[in-house]
Amino acid sequence: MNGHAPGGAMPMAGAETLPLAVSAFGLVKCFGDVRAVDGVDLDVQRGAIFAILGPNGAGKTTLIRMLATLTVPDAGRASVMGHNLIAAPHKVRAAIAMTGQFASLDEDLTGRENLLLLARLWGFRGSKAKARADDLLEAFDLSEAAHKQVNAYSGGMRRRLDIAASLIVTPGLLFLDEPTTGLDPVARQGVWRMIRDLAGAGVTILLTTQYLDEADQLADRIAVIDHGRKIAEGTSRELKAATGSGTLHVALTDAARLGTAARLLEARLGGKVQSSAEGARLSIRAATPEQANEALASLLAEGIELADFAMGSPSLDEVFFALTGASSATDEGTSG
Amino acid sequence: MKEPADDHAPPAGIPVRRFEPVARPPAPSAVSNALVFGWRAVLKFRHVPEQLFDLVMTPIMFTLLFTFVFGGALAGSPREYLQFFLPGILVQTVTFNAVYSGMNLSTDLGKGLFDRFRSLPIWPLAPFAGLMIGDVLRHLIAATIILVIGLILGYRPEAGILGVLAAFALLVTIGFGFGWVFIVLGLLIRTPTTVMTLGFSFLFPLVFASNIMVDPATMPDWLRAFVEANPVSLMTTAVRGLMGGGMSLGQIALALLAPVALTALLAPVTLRLYRRQ
């Protein structure tokens, strides 16, 4: 059925001949009346870090679970690592690994036992299984906690162990569902670094995130989904460019004039101002630099002093809010 | 987090380390998969020994209460009653035991642990086979503890060690058969306590309206008809026969009826439910 994908062969030739890591068409999944995923097409290149960005309930988890053979789609078709998702789930499973949104570890066992269990299930025997578990514990900085039961682990340690558990055998494609949710900034950077390392080793990564900066930092390509539909896709740069114009950022010396300034800018430029109280900053889309100039002039004419101003391309936040039509970002989004 | 991640920053939490790709070893057999899950069950005994306490506390209380409170009235003397009661309490122990494994399964499924197992290229039934291995061990451990307590209180298995071994083999088979009922419940129901409540409401009538505690000879006809056809009674009769001597092959065949039927019926249902999720 799938146009490409020459059967189950694992071609060793040049990258161009390999099928896409994911090629999905019209995927649908309903839960009762809720269309959790509502006709999503997705192509993911081999070796890429691909981010699926969307708010709570957008359908990220459902989409990724379908691609990882954990949920059967109601409609649509897909091939994952060259194997048909519906017809050959076992072959798909041999080529992928998944770290779910919530840790899938045995809380009663120790970290090492969790990894040993999985290593043995993959077919490592005796001392090889032990070596594999110990290697992973070391790579994820968990050697010291190896013999502690997982229910005594911190959130960050759990996350690391959960990701390590997905890497017993290096997968061709790794699904990571919100890999850094709930982690502190240091742990988060650690996971980012690890994701880049894996990608460097040739593993295709398909991750979901609610954090714009995460998608911006990590991903080669981003798909934005909302209400089960893909509403945009491209590189971070493309998404920003597609929002069209640039953005005018101004900082006022006098926060009391914020309201007046916002009204003036909106009157001039016809968009909606996003403000952040801290530092008395405003930003608004401006179609051209000339218009931005005029708007600045009108502020000065009103006697509003500027501490700073800049014309920049929109941040991914702004792109996201423009796409989803959500209300103003105000002070949301950029806090880590 | 406004500042971009610095690629050259010192390692944060995770040491700098290039990931060497690790290839997949030859695929293991279904049996090997199942044994690994059995090993998991053994590890659970080691880390959560309290679970055995849950399993043996009720039967120990039953044994003590029935023997000393009712024993004299029911059988003339506590000693004689124990002789009658102990094989029955073993049957009760393994059937109640099966409820706990359904609860454990429901807990596991609720935690997403099985998502990991289901995304592995392994024999799909291996986790259940492992569960069963754990159950068998649990049955054996619990039955041994109860037997030892019985021996201390003065119970004597007249058929000797061979009789006891045969009885234990039958008990494990009974537990295995009942196990499917609770695996199916565990798969269907996401709240472990509901599994327990449902399980016990199903088992209580079976266990109490049986010949475990009293001889049905004194019961009204309608009740006696039920008690005598009750699979739990058939099992108890066979276990009594095996441990006390005087068993017949017919009794054993009758005792095996329910476990065999349950396995034949519910193993395919289990696979269906598991695949459907």
Ligand SMILES: Nc1ncnc2c1ncn2[C@@H]1O[C@H](COP(=O)(O)OP(=O)(O)OP(=O)(O)O)[C@@H](O)[C@H]1O
């Ligand atoms: N098992 C289920 N049963 C019923 N509804 C479900 C189920 N799983 C998901 N849904 C619904 O499908 C929609 C999409 O959920 P999903 O978990 O895929 O979103 P998400 O993008 O991963 O959200 P989050 O960021 O909160 O994890 C939601 O409306 C959710 O309520």
Ligand SMILES: [Mg+2]
């Ligand atoms: Mg989710």
